[in-house]
Amino acid sequence: MSAPDPVLKVHNLSVRFARSQVRAVNGVSFDLGAERLGVVGESGSGKSTVGRAIMRLLPPSARVEADILDFEGAPLLSCSAGQMRNLRGNRMALIMQDPRYSLNPVLPVGRQVAEAALLHLKVSKSEARERAAHMLERVRIADVGRTMELYPHQISGGMGQRVMIAMMLLAKPRLVIADEPTSALDVSVRGDVLKLLDELVAENNSGLLLISHDIRMVAAFCQRILVMYKGDVVETLTRLEDAQHPYTRGLIAALPDPRHPVHRLQTLDRLAIEAAEVRV
Numbered sequence: 001m002s003a004p005d006p007v008l009k010v011h012n013l014s015v016r017f018a019r020s021q022v023r024a025v026n027g028v029s030f031d032l033g034a035e036r037l038g039v040v041g042e043s044g045s046g047k048s049t050v051g052r053a054i055m056r057l058l059p060p061s062a063r064v065e066a067d068i069l070d071f072e073g074a075p076l077l078s079c080s081a082g083q084m085r086n087l088r089g090n091r092m093a094l095i096m097q098d099p100r101y102s103l104n105p106v107l108p109v110g111r112q113v114a115e116a117a118l119l120h121l122k123v124s125k126s127e128a129r130e131r132a133a134h135m136l137e138r139v140r141i142a143d144v145g146r147t148m149e150l151y152p153h154q155i156s157g158g159m160g161q162r163v164m165i166a167m168m169l170l171a172k173p174r175l176v177i178a179d180e181p182t183s184a185l186d187v188s189v190r191g192d193v194l195k196l197l198d199e200l201v202a203e204n205n206s207g208l209l210l211i212s213h214d215i216r217m218v219a220a221f222c223q224r225i226l227v228m229y230k231g232d233v234v235e236t237l238t239r240l241e242d243a244q245h246p247y248t249r250g251l252i253a254a255l256p257d258p259r260h261p262v263h264r265l266q267t268l269d270r271l272a273i274e275a276a277e278v279r280v
């Protein structure tokens with residue numbers, strides 16, 4: 001019996017923006033099964049562009065090419081705009097950094113989740129509201145009835161992100177791309193939000209692509225990590241201890257390690273990184 005198709009197959013993905021000399025993404029390849037895969041790198045390394053290319057959410061100025069970009073065995077680059085709209089929200093979901101910008105400020109949060117249920121689950125209005133309430137309970141929103149009537153500015157960032165997760169995971173998508181899902185949140189609630197994502201993704205047997213600049217957080221949460229530098233994947237790791245590339249080591253050293261407090265954090269050694277790049 002042949003192995004089932006991975007959720008996502010990405011081979012030699014490149015993205016170039018019009019009027020830019022360099023590729024934002026330069027031949028990135030990976031397969032994603034029902035697992036948690038992290039994408040890390042400094043700002044501008046191309047992480048978000050990878051996520052958006054998969055969701056086909058890049059602006060028209062982006063030229064996206066790939067030998068293979070398949071989701072559940074179907075080529076995403078051949079999908080029409082209508083087919084992509086259908087996939088997004090149903091089969092694939094994108095969770096972004098700041099729920100304040102993703103939620104509609106003039107609609108109560110319960111109505112927003114119910115509208116997502118109406119759209120993606122094709123259920124009646126009353127059932128959509130019930131499903132919304134159930135999903136909000138699942139993401140551990142307290143006093144769901146009251147919270148559903150609140151507007152986005154009346155809830156905390158952590159609660160807003162849980163509402164987004166409820167909305168995005170209602171239809172049990174097979175692929176979840178979370179782009180810095182906890183960076184805008186208070187440190188005290190980051191772990192809860194990640195735990196929740198993990199629970200729902202595992203329950204749905206989905207693949208999760210977690211995009212973040214925080215290599216330690218990603219290492220603690222993901223089974224594999226792709227390290228991106230200037231559009232390339234320079235290293236794939238299962239444990240931080242195995243990092244070989246000076247860029248990866250620099251990323252690790254540039255973040256505080258709660259177990260070993262230091263007075264001064266290291267900065268990236270650009271010369272060593274460029275020298276290693278020439279060797280590969």
Ligand SMILES: Nc1ncnc2c1ncn2[C@@H]1O[C@H](COP(=O)(O)OP(=O)(O)OP(=O)(O)O)[C@@H](O)[C@H]1O
Pocket residue numbers: 017020024041042043044045046047048049050059061213
């Ligand atoms: N819409 C766009 N038009 C032109 N260039 C873009 C666009 N979006 C991204 N880029 C460029 O592509 C490169 C990769 O950007 P990207 O946002 O993917 O990086 P990132 O690693 O996600 O960074 P960050 O963590 O800051 O979001 C950068 O050089 C960026 O300037």
